[in-house]
Amino acid sequence: MTRAGDAPAIEITGLSKRFGSVTALDGIDLTVPAGTVLGLLGHNGAGKSTLVGVLATLLRPTRGTARVAGHDVVAHAAGVRRCIAVTGQRTTLDLTMSGRDNLIMVARLLGARPRPARARAEHLLELFDLVRAADRPARTYSGGMRRRLDLAVTLTRRPEVVFLDEPGTGLDPVSRLNMWDAVRELTATGTTVVLTTQHLEEADRLAGSIAVLAGGRVIASGSPRELKSRIGHRTVTVELATDDDAVEARRALHRAGLRPVLDRVERTVSAALARDPDLTAVVRALDAAAVEPSRLTLTEPGLDQVYLALTGHRHAETP
Amino acid sequence: MTALAPASGNRPLHTISFEGTAAWRGTPVRTQVRILTARSVRDLVLDRRLLAMSMVEPLLMLVAFGQVFSALARAPGFPPGVRYIDFLMPALLLTTALHSGVQAGMGIADDTRSGMLDRLRSLPIRPGSVLLARSVAGLARAVLRLAVLLAFASALFGYRPFAHPAGLLAAVALSLTVGWSLGWVFTALACWIERTEPLYAAAGLLMFPLTFASNAFVPIGQLPPWLRWTAGLNPVTHGINATRDLCLSGAVGTGALSAALTSLAIAAVTAPVAARGLNRPH
Numbered sequence: 104m105t106r107a108g109d110a111p112a113i114e115i116t117g118l119s120k121r122f123g124s125v126t127a128l129d130g131i132d133l134t135v136p137a138g139t140v141l142g143l144l145g146h147n148g149a150g151k152s153t154l155v156g157v158l159a160t161l162l163r164p165t166r167g168t169a170r171v172a173g174h175d176v177v178a179h180a181a182g183v184r185r186c187i188a189v190t191g192q193r194t195t196l197d198l199t200m201s202g203r204d205n206l207i208m209v210a211r212l213l214g215a216r217p218r219p220a221r222a223r224a225e226h227l228l229e230l231f232d233l234v235r236a237a238d239r240p241a242r243t244y245s246g247g248m249r250r251r252l253d254l255a256v257t258l259t260r261r262p263e264v265v266f267l268d269e270p271g272t273g274l275d276p277v278s279r280l281n282m283w284d285a286v287r288e289l290t291a292t293g294t295t296v297v298l299t300t301q302h303l304e305e306a307d308r309l310a311g312s313i314a315v316l317a318g319g320r321v322i323a324s325g326s327p328r329e330l331k332s333r334i335g336h337r338t339v340t341v342e343l344a345t346d347d348d349a350v351e352a353r354r355a356l357h358r359a360g361l362r363p364v365l366d367r368v369e370r371t372v373s374a375a376l377a378r379d380p381d382l383t384a385v386v387r388a389l390d391a392a393a394v395e396p397s398r399l400t401l402t403e404p405g406l407d408q409v410y411l412a413l414t415g416h417r418h419a420e421t422p
Numbered sequence: 423m424t425a426l427a428p429a430s431g432n433r434p435l436h437t438i439s440f441e442g443t444a445a446w447r448g449t450p451v452r453t454q455v456r457i458l459t460a461r462s463v464r465d466l467v468l469d470r471r472l473l474a475m476s477m478v479e480p481l482l483m484l485v486a487f488g489q490v491f492s493a494l495a496r497a498p499g500f501p502p503g504v505r506y507i508d509f510l511m512p513a514l515l516l517t518t519a520l521h522s523g524v525q526a527g528m529g530i531a532d533d534t535r536s537g538m539l540d541r542l543r544s545l546p547i548r549p550g551s552v553l554l555a556r557s558v559a560g561l562a563r564a565v566l567r568l569a570v571l572l573a574f575a576s577a578l579f580g581y582r583p584f585a586h587p588a589g590l591l592a593a594v595a596l597s598l599t600v601g602w603s604l605g606w607v608f609t610a611l612a613c614w615i616e617r618t619e620p621l622y623a624a625a626g627l628l629m630f631p632l633t634f635a636s637n638a639f640v641p642i643g644q645l646p647p648w649l650r651w652t653a654g655l656n657p658v659t660h661g662i663n664a665t666r667d668l669c670l671s672g673a674v675g676t677g678a679l680s681a682a683l684t685s686l687a688i689a690a691v692t693a694p695v696a697a698r699g700l701n702r703p704h
Contacts, residue, residue: 161544213446
């Protein structure tokens with residue numbers, strides 16, 4: 104059994120998957136250390152769900168190997184299944200049964216005795232705010248409730264690796280925040296999480312490392328910070344009290360070697376910072392010009408910039 | 423356990439705990455089958471529509487065939503001294519069990535559609551357990567339908583079930599065996615064919631001639647020659663001959679034994695094929 108700190112939770116080497124003439128995955132290499140969150144980022148058809156399908160032993164790779172929790176996904180699929188939990192883009196529930204009975208059944212199938220299975224169901228219902236709907240058939244649940252129940256079923260026991268395929272889909276903002284909390288708590292218990300998402304914010308907020316997929320390949324990987332620093336720039340925005348100050352501030356930043364942009368309506372001056380010391384230069388320049396900013400903000404580059412720069416596509420859901 | 427992030431003010435004050443779950447790494451096959459069978463049977467009881475269908479269908483069959491064809495009992499070539507309901511019931515027992523088997527076999531397609539199968543496949547469960555449970559639940563449903571059929575026939579259509587009690591029991595058992603075995607053929611198909619809509623269509627198309635190009639409703643001698651020939655080849659005809667012999671005379675013909683053995687052999691071949699199809703990564 105793999106534990107946090109030992110061997111990597113997932114090792115993927117040269118993995119390809121073809122469906123007939125369509126190449127869904129094209130030579131993926133990835134390693135995910137135990138107890139971390141990997142965000143698979145990509146637009147529709149990039150190969151995210153196929154990759155999760157292969158790692159969850161639901162799809163057979165055409166070429167290459169993948170090991171999950173130390174087990175080969177082809178040669179030892181049963182071993183992989185003992186260690187993982189999956190929640191896919193489609194919910195995987197018995198819609199005729201109540202939410203509670205879904206939870207109890209899966210706990211029982213995992214080997215729980217009836218009483219602990221019921222207690223487990225109760226805990227998960229409370230955790231995912233489903234207590235009031237617990238005894239209704241899952242068929243009557245809203246889309247968001249089904250997603251929550253699906254995630255709850257996935258967490259019946261502590262899996263070594265959890266695959267969340269677009270877990271935020273269909274959740275309202277509060278539920279999404281709760282789901283993010285649940286993911287963070289999971290990693291704190293030593294579980295490795297792989298989540299696919301089209302939401303850049305989601306990957307940024309949750310993932311310790313991100314792999315950007317396009318056309319079945321990993322086109323970039325690293326921590327969110329690394330990806331952003333490689334491509335994006337931080338932006339400093341100086342807000343001034345008067346029009347004169349704004350003009351003066353623009354001159355000061357220009358003298359400091361930056362390329363400031365003046366917004367006369369908002370009375371702000373903003374400039375991209377290539378390196379960290381530039382921020383000090385900004386403060387010194389403003390001080391030297393005797394301009395007192397009413398506010399000074401530093402904006403991190405968004406992953407949408409990263410995504411755009413790497414794929415050349417603007418993502419459909421990017422605001 | 424980490425503390426709650428401040429962003430989640432609306433969240434109930436709980437954090438995930440996995441206390442006591444560490445040992446949950448699977449359960450023996452017989453427990454798997456028991457739990458999954460209970461689930462399918464409960465689905466049958468909870469799904470009122472399905473339950474109502476199970477009740478209404480036998481009644482419809484009785485009204486449709488019992489009433490429409492009852493004049494046949496006075497036609498030449500009909501076994502003398504046999505009322506039409508007594509002639510019809512053994513055939514209805516078998517065809518109803520067959521339909522139940524086909525439906526049970528394709529029930530696995532419902533699990534594919536709802537995504538439940540993906541869940542079950544991601545759990546440490548033998549694929550055979552999933553299929554066996556479905557099939558046992560299907561058998562339970564077939565028993566229910568046969569019981570309803572017999573009850574309606576006796577209460578409303580003057581059928582006398584206990585003329586040959588042992589024969590009737592044997593006929594019911596044979597019908598269930600044949601239907602259950604044929605169910606495995608459709609289970610195997612449903613496990614290997616991705617799209618299930620054509621499968622439903624194919625099953626309907628197949629069941630129609632199997633049921634009607636037989637001696638189910640009319641003695642084989644009264645059929646036109648070409649149909650007589652077709653019905654002679656139809657395995658359903660042989661099955662009905664066996665159940666009819668059992669019900670009408672209480673006699674166990676060699677037909678009954680060969681029908682049962684052939685069916686079980688088919689099940690023995692197709693069940694592993696079904697399990698392989700279910701387990702195969704796509």
